[in-house]
Amino acid sequence: MTDLAAAGKALDITRIRQDFPILSETVNGKPLVYLDNGASAQKPTAVLDAMDHYFRTSHSNVHRGAHTLGDRATTLFEGARETVRSFLNARSTNEVIWTRGTTEAINVVANGLAETLSEGDEILVSRMEHHANIVPWQMIAERTGAVIRPIEITPAGEIDESSFDGRLASDRARILAITHVSNVLGTVVPLERLLTKARERGLYTVVDGAQAVPHYQPDVQALACDFYVFSGHKLFGPTGIGVLYGRETLMEAMPPLQGGGEMIERVSFEKTTWNTLPYKFEAGTPPVAEAVGLGAAIDYLGQFSRESLETAEQALLQRANELVETVPGLSVIGTATHKVPVMSFKMEGLHPSDIGTLLDQQGIAIRTGHHCAMPLMDYYGVPGTARASFAFYNTLDEVEQLFQALQKIQRLFAE
């Protein structure tokens, strides 16, 4: 057994799997093998219980304060915000804004920064961004006359740093919007280095952490980015909740995207003044149970050392890499040196949807298609890829099942 496999075993994956009830489901008569964690991760009982308990004992509207339930709900809700603050190592809970997810968070930032832009200013985004980190910028580019400048990647799927340096050298470069981890390729972007350079050039820096937080715990102070955003549901928490971390001084100056209740200090028909941070960006009744659920997910993860989770995950990726050659015609897309356990691939003569359909028949869930990253698909000249994305609760046996299933598919089409 390799060292990696030994360390993975030390986590007691069998016991951990019992924390995730859905992993015992059967699909098409076979035990579920869930390898679509990059799209959405499954939820431990701790999250389900926290949300259930909240609704059964504490639900009320938050920050309205006239009665006991309101206090309970607010305490849990703000407690979850503190949990996220601690998770990100943000300076203050004023820097932690609840959103519906990564997409909304990026839209809030893009809208907030729009008024700093003028015609010809440049927004740098990488070739491997998810559409959620492209389209909001295009929308404000249209409004302000700013332009989007892509940062190219290498064939292995890493940031082409000469392209990055070239884009950064422009006097008009204003914003760097970049992913921490590629959702398609699994590439871990060397953020520290890139952010340092961007900061030296005075750019606003926005990091899409949606695919990173299930694997790494970002320290926003160490990264020194201006904004870091992620979704709860990929972090083993509920859907409908996400986080926008933003540097307090910038957030103070930014206008909110939505107006409504909660986010105001005073409203008259002549003038409305905004509430203080973080409420300024949280119009309407917030997703309280979802915030509580996300807090519970982070607490649940807190019982493990991040190193042990990473070791277990890397063992899965290593095994997958070893098994690639057992499937004739299979090639991996994205071979960066530093990757999270994500494997995009194609098979000769097959459309990704064929692969997905036939894996589903065998109880194996993966994602197929363009993964909301069409500029990246264009770069690789494929209509889409099949993507297996692993979480720490996956087993080496499941990786082997995936490749046995792919061998069957390959034989089926070769007949």
Next chain:
Amino acid sequence: MTDAVADSFINNPLGQKVTIDDVVEGFEFLDDWEERYAYIIDLGRQLPTFPESEKVEDNYVHGCQSQVWLIHHVDPDTGKLFLLIDSDAMIVRGLAAIILVALNARTPQDLLDVDLDTLFEQLDLFRHISPTRGNGLRAMITQIRGVAAEAAA
């Protein structure tokens, strides 16, 4: 329409030489999913050649993960509606072939009377054409029925 394209329409075996009964019977002898899908893939291989010149935006079926093309032709003598489909995904081609077996070379009213859902349920393939699956087969069927409704009107 060129003669070659006309021939492709008229000589499409699916729905003519190959009938629903053939397919239902074919499925009866298949034991496991591998045999079933091998059969579906094989049906897909029987799709007649789709003319490259017809792969244009107007004939593109949107809403599919794979690329899907659909053209039709009403035979002026018999009033029958002939269909041709192509896709770059093998399973979609196979499922499209089953759809053609059920719907091709019928009069528009006949076509509209076909209960495809029941057929796909009988073949245990309903999930593939259910509206929750984003593979575009539902879009393909809707489009074919739209063509038939227009031709029948």
